[in-house]
Amino acid sequence: MQYNSLQDFLKTGRDALAKGPIALIFAEDEIELATTLRHHRHCGFKQVLCFVNDRYDMPGDLVGKVIRITYDPTADGAVPRAVDAISAAAVGQWMFYCYNAEYLFYPFCETRSIGEMLSYHTEERRDAMLTYVVDLYASNLDTTPTAVDLDDAHLDRSGYYALARTDPENDNHPKDRQLDFYGGLRWRYEEHIPPERRKIDRISLFRAKAGLQLRDDHTFSDEEYNTFACPWHNNLTAAVASFRTAKALKRNPGSTFDIRTFHWHNSVPFEWHSRQLLDLGLMEPGQWF
Structure with missing residues (x-):
């Protein structure tokens, strides 16, 4: 088709x-x-x-x-x-x-379909799901100059943090149940990343509705879609394992020669399994077991 x-x-x-x-x-x-x-x-x-x-x-x-x-x-x-x-x-x-070169992972994705997860999320009266974009990279850039290697993919096991998302229309008070998340290559090589592109949160999963608009910063025009949880308990979150940042940093003439390797003491091999991402705190099962 x-x-x-x-x-x-x-x-x-x-x-x-x-x-x-x-x-x-x-x-x-x-x-x-x-x-x-x-x-x-x-x-x-x-x-x-x-x-x-x-x-x-x-x-x-x-x-x-x-x-x-x-x-x-x-x-x-x-x-x-x-x-x-x-x-x-x-x-x-x-x-x-x-x-x-991006791959969705959600809790228990090895045994449960995306439809099963979203059915449960809908029952919790949620119309969107926060995902963390987790940077993947090849450990050896001499043999893999594109930084993309599924068989030798690595990720950072630490270095992730969140800051309050302020509301300029409300005297910059923090928005309810919204945070800006940072980490990975966008944090380690922030001098090569414009400030507005450094966040790693993305509302990748959402329920379509009339008038809904996606913004350039991967948030939506409906502020409830941008929340990480409902008011009464934690909800499911997911992760997008992504080579996109590594690929861009090595392709960009302004950064490629400054980066000989992405590997550092907090690099670990990516296991291509949801359990690793859950153990690292890079996604949340909420009440779904």
Whole structure:
């Protein structure tokens, strides 16, 4: 299934949005695009939409299994525009969005589907879920100059922290149940990261509704969507294991020569298992057992 533009899909293919949850994958390049698409199909998403430049090929085994939409996710504001458009066309459906070389992990994802988790989250009267973008990186940049290596992926086991998210419209008082989270490569190499791009929190999972808008900082226009928990107890959170920052730091001429290795004393191999992320406190099972 292939569409020449987002408008073409919304005009002739929107019936594919009738069943959720739906994954939106934005391909900034070809790096690990195939594994990203396969991973999210394996999670149990009913539909996987791939927004990709027409110069990149779709892996043969995914043709007919993934909806390909010709689109340039690297254009200014392109991702929020696409998320808003799909959300408006699929009101009530749960959605997830990420980029290539990013992989969703949630508590017990090895034995439970994304649909099961979101059904429980819906029962808790939650319409969005906080995810932490956990930076992955290859330990040896001499042999892996792109910093992307699934077989040698590492992450930071510590160095994560949160600050109150202030409200400029309310004398900069802290917002209710909202925090800005930091850590990983964006913290260790902050001199190469613009301040507005240093946060690692993202509302990656959300329930579409009319008028909902995604902001450039990965928060939504509905402030309740941006909360990490409901008022009465902790809720589920998830993690997005991501090579995106490492890839960008090594691709950017302003930082690539300053970074010989991402490895440091708090680096540990990534086990590709939700248990490791739970043990490190990088996601929360809430009341779901």
